[in-house]
Amino acid sequence: MTxxxxxxxxxxxxxxxRRSARVLRGAAGVLLLLVAWQLSVPLVGLSPYFYPAxxxxxxxxxxxxxxxxxxxxxxxxxxxxxAGLAAGALLGVVFGVAIGLNRTVAVTLSPLLKFxxxxxxxxxxxxxxxxxxxxxxxxLLALIYVxxxxxxxxxxxxxxxxxxxxxxxxxxxxxxxWQVLRYAILPSALPGIITGLRVGAGxxxxxxxxxxxxxxxxxxxxxxxEGTQTQQTARTIVGMIVMGLTxxxxxxxxxxxxxxxxIQRWGLTVDAEQRT
Amino acid sequence: xxxxxxxxxxxxxxxxxxxxxIAVLAAWWMxxxxxxxxxxxxxxxxxxxxxxxxxxxxxxxxxxxxxxLQEAGRLVEVRERTVYxxxxxxxxxxxIAGEYWVDGVASxxxx
Numbered sequence: 001m002t003x004x005x006x007x008x009x010x011x012x013x014x015x016x017x018r019r020s021a022r023v024l025r026g027a028a029g030v031l032l033l034l035v036a037w038q039l040s041v042p043l044v045g046l047s048p049y050f051y052p053a054x055x056x057x058x059x060x061x062x063x064x065x066x067x068x069x070x071x072x073x074x075x076x077x078x079x080x081x082x083a084g085l086a087a088g089a090l091l092g093v094v095f096g097v098a099i100g101l102n103r104t105v106a107v108t109l110s111p112l113l114k115f116x117x118x119x120x121x122x123x124x125x126x127x128x129x130x131x132x133x134x135x136x137x138x139x140l141l142a143l144i145y146v147x148x149x150x151x152x153x154x155x156x157x158x159x160x161x162x163x164x165x166x167x168x169x170x171x172x173x174x175x176x177x178w179q180v181l182r183y184a185i186l187p188s189a190l191p192g193i194i195t196g197l198r199v200g201a202g203x204x205x206x207x208x209x210x211x212x213x214x215x216x217x218x219x220x221x222x223x224x225x226e227g228t229q230t231q232q233t234a235r236t237i238v239g240m241i242v243m244g245l246t247x248x249x250x251x252x253x254x255x256x257x258x259x260x261x262x263i264q265r266w267g268l269t270v271d272a273e274q275r276t
Numbered sequence: 277x278x279x280x281x282x283x284x285x286x287x288x289x290x291x292x293x294x295x296x297x298i299a300v301l302a303a304w305w306m307x308x309x310x311x312x313x314x315x316x317x318x319x320x321x322x323x324x325x326x327x328x329x330x331x332x333x334x335x336x337x338x339x340x341x342x343x344x345l346q347e348a349g350r351l352v353e354v355r356e357r358t359v360y361x362x363x364x365x366x367x368x369x370x371x372i373a374g375e376y377w378v379d380g381v382a383s384x385x386x387x
Contacts, residue, residue, distance in 0.1 A: 068377035069340045071304075217343065253293035261287050 052234040057241070060234035069223070074242065077208060077219040080136065084143025085204050089197055092148045096155025096196075097181070097189070113152070121146045121207050125214050138215040139208070146207035147200035151193065158192025159185055194262045198255050205247050220246075308374035315373040315381050322366050328352075328386040331359040331372055332379045341377070348372050352386075360384055 034054050041053040048056050064070035099106045099113075121142045128138040166184040175183070212221025220239050227236030316322055331345060337359055345351055348371060349364035357379075364372070373381050 066377070067335060067338065067341070068375055069338070072340075072344070218340075249293075252289075254290050257287055257289045 049231050049233050052237060056234040057237045060232065061238045061241075064223075064235065064238060070238070070242070073219050073223050074246075076216075077212065077221065078246075080139050080143065080212075080219065081204060081208050084140050084208070085147055085197075085201055087140065088144040088147025088200060088204065089151050089193075091144065092151025092196060092200070093155050093193055095148075096152045096193075097159055097185070099152075100156045100159030100189075101181070101185070113149075117149050117153075122210060125211055129215050134215045134217065139211040139219075142207055142211040142215075143204050146203045150199040150203060151196035154192040154196030154199070155189055156192075158189030161192075162188035190262055194259055198259060201250065201255060202247075205243070205250075209243060307376070311376060312370050312374035315378065316370065319381050319383065322369060324366065326363045326365055327369070328360070328362045328384045329364055329369060329372075330382045330384045331361060332382070333357050333359065334377055334379050344375075345372065362386055 038054050041051060044051050052060075061070070095109070095113075099109055124145060125138065125142050128141050132138045132141065162185045166188070167180055170180050170184050208219075209221035209224065212219035213225040216222045220243055224236050224239035224243075227233060227239060326349070329349075333341065334357070336357055337345075337354055342351060342354065342359070345359055345361060348361070348368035350362045351359060352362055353360040361384075369381065372378055
């Protein structure tokens, strides 16, 4: 006699079809929202300045592409974003490791860093404008500031929670300080660094919009601001949609795979989306 | 061809995405170069020195276009779809001609 086991339906369903079903459900939700939005426009009866229809937004998107505005603004924003993210992450890791490893550095810098952490980048941007004027320097500084703290604190956490037994084992085998850092502390801190990077990347995206609104003459943040200033609200909405889609793409193409390749690979966390 | 990280399935997506971005940028650059060559060929010989030009757009220029063009030279006047510019270097003219929203470039006597 053979025993038969019935697997749950979800387990037998191929992964691709489950993903497709999830994408389709998500697309259906977006489509429903767009239809409701379009239908509500004649009911609300306001001018496109106050309440543009999705068709106005699509027309505005095509117009921005035709006139070459959107590609240039998008490229400007992405250049600033990745430059700020890279510089902020690098500084965060360097300071996080230095503070985590050296007590004197920790005692000297901790109060100052805690004080600066409490001041949001929004408060710094006006003073950056005074010091560095409108433009790239101010935006980059704002982004570096935003990324620096989450990366620093998560790196610090990773360094301080590095297994002491590994550090001691390496030291007893005659490893140099660099070798202890390279083979025990940095690998232990990597999940923390990745977490900090992901948090910082999200913060930087929000910071970018604000910095561009205040201190730029180009970029998606500037487009959002300029749209309302010139009574082209549809352009503002195009900027918002581009921002949202860009973040989704960055998360999907870079941050999530990076997290999977590091943190989840070592069993430290589980992707929330896989559980749903 | 083996790509870096091609064995790690989780890093295949970032590597592919980066390659797609690079391909798009390369295609963009090539399209701009071809467009610049085509528009400058219609102009004839480009002087080695700074010159004055009429830049014809496909639409009435907005502030964005005026600011972009000001980076290339001295913007003198805007009449409907045409922007009159002075002190434009050959390199800057090539940059302007490469923009897809520029319909054409013509010499201008500066008057």
